[in-house]
Amino acid sequence: MKFRSLLLAGAVAMSAGAAFADCAYENTTPLTSLSAGFEAWKAVTDAMAECGNFTASLDQEFREKQPEAFAANPSLYQIGGVANATLIPLLNAGSIRPLDDLIATYGQNLTPNQMIQIDGTTYAIAMAVNAQHLMYRTDILADLNLEVPTTYAEVLAAAQVIRDAGVVEYPLGGTFKTGWNLGEEFVNMYLGEGGEFFADGNMPAINNPQGIAALETLLAMTEFMDPEYLVSDSTYVQQQFQQGKIAMANLWATRAAAMNDEAESEVVGLVGMASAPMGSAAPASSLWWDGIVLAANMTDEEAEAAFQVALEGIDNEMVAANNDTAVWLVSGYQPGELAAGAAGTAQNGAVPYPASGPMGIMHTELGNGLADYLNGNKDAATALADIEAAYITAAQEAGLIQ
Template identity: 25%
Template sequence: MLRACAAAFIVAAGAGAALAQSQPPITMAINQSPWLNSFVAMVDEYEKETGNKVELDVTPFGGLLEKIRNSVRGAQGAYDIVNVNSLWLSEIYSGGFLAPLGDVQAGYGLPEGVLTYGDTTNWDAEAGTFAGGGALMGVPVNGNVQVLYYNTDIYAKLGLQPPKTWDELLANAQAIQNEGEAYGFVPRAARDSIVYNFTPYLFSHDAAFFRIAGSGKADVVVNSPEALKALETYVKLATESGPPGPGNIAQGELIQLLATGKGAQAIAVIAAWGQLEDPNASRVVGKIDAALLPAGPAGTVASSAGHWVAGIPRNVPPEKQKAALAFLDWFAAKERQVDYVRAGGVPVRGDITGADLGDDAAFRFIGAYSQNAQHAVMGLPFAQAAEASDAMALSLNRAVIGEMTPAQALNQAAADLAGVLERNGFAVTKLPDL
């Protein structure tokens, strides 16, 4: 267990603090991460302000899900709060392991301004998917969405502007590639991450992997004409204006290419910002900015969600549930979220601006983060998301490395996705092959 110990931040007491008085101690399962220290700082401030105690059980990412599974399935839970990654949300929600927050405190809703990341804080048990009208299951504790990163020095030299459409991004990438100073665009097309990275292209073209058609019913639509246009754009960016071997580039390689100045543009998670601004790890400190992802043909913008949501298990006593919600409600208040950003965290609100943070250039990412977070989507909103992603990744990767045409790749991805859905009890319809 890790006791919260970090520099305290002076924050104003608000409604959340009033709800948090005189609560029993609680324990939270949380991941070891670059933003852990910032979260610990807020826990430390909560304890100082309220006198309540929060104990953190910190676990490496790879072991946290198993700890959560074991705790929520037991007769008595070991944790009063569990920190759930976006990839695991549908599994934990669908299992009925968490107490809806409206049951913990009658009528409770997220404070205005808190982001839901594509309604992933709410679950419709009947439909088996995320839905804004479903039960509120948790409070986000760290936001992580994709943004467009670009090198401002290169943009200024070539007279470029941040792109508003995919065609404009393609044009910028080609201009940079032709100039020869850096790669025009860096993809993230390795098999372990291509589905996540492709999601904004797909959804901004008003397409999807599949759609829930009712209880236990799914329509596989990843091989639609709109999806084909999205994948053609993805492959064009990856192969015509990027580094050699685009199918081997994962998140680490992408960030390194940006940080060394060899890559001029990329779509990556906002969590990469800290590394790009770290003088010990980056040659482009102060030279990278972030923007809203490009819009599709009809003006739709989408960003892949990669956030964390804190939930309260059913198998802990009611007094512990109430104490857990009191802390989460306190944490979500705007003034605490401002301090969270100052401590190095990624906020979970869309109403924090540069004005809230002062004129420190280190926080210039906030505008782009907030914009993209409001367009966050979950590409595979069902319990077997990881299995489905792995099934489709091979075909998408083969399109990038030239072993399949985009149409062939999407047809195969549709067949593989349909198989996963059918094996997990869905009645599936599928579009005809392209």
């Protein structure tokens, strides 16, 4: 017994030593990071941990902690993980540092596409992009002689055919859970119609023909979805796919790998990836990035160490080991079949998610206000007018509208 545990401890120590050797930079400064908790962040922070003296907090509620934690002096975390929208509060509070000098010294392997720049100053390094795009059951579409749909009209027509054939319980899935998910569905559709969210002075501008068209498409989709769509989030849609209950859905690129996870999925190798269906102007999707920021409130020595550790986390060795976990922006990434959807969506001209302070409020109000329309309690114009009114109340309270 004693001998075995000794052997085990030795093995652990050796593997730790081996892992340590994977990092080109030996870190001696204690460092911590706070980011979201999905698979890609786990891969990246594990790679950072190989440099030693590093602890990661992976927290799905990180957005509530991050602004306060980074505003502290010294900051509670040196490295932060953010996306389009969660960068805004840090940027507004001035609690993240410009990275240009560090990039000049250490960032030879970064590509220009990875820099998130505000007025020419780089504040974040992107590691991956994410977007909702079409996933579909290749076998069902082939059996019914259907082409891969490229517009929402075609999606709805295909859904009708699939329902008539009765091959799956519900032809469509969708991340329609009330709140952030439902708000994001509208944002995607509205961007696909070429809509603008705001007029001058942060005033809302969504009650227009594009907004109504977006709502009508969403409502038409619910016809073909599980009637419990208002509680269905990304994980739920992913499981519907894995259990063979749905045939098509516009789902996040980060969920693509799960379709071929043999432990969970009954449809391994049967789910194809394609660009998000087109609205009248662009693909009905928005491009998101995930990236790394450094806190402003730490010493320059700490920042140098943190930057080098962060770069180790997003180097090509990490990507080689986790190629299909995300659509990486890091050099050395081999876009496989799973990345075809995100790539197609970007090539067809999907725009980045228009993150800003007002957009944060708008997204919340959309997420809360759209259920009334989908439930049939309001018509499209009333729903949009009420969302605009709710937005104005909240934006006035936040000081964004005078």
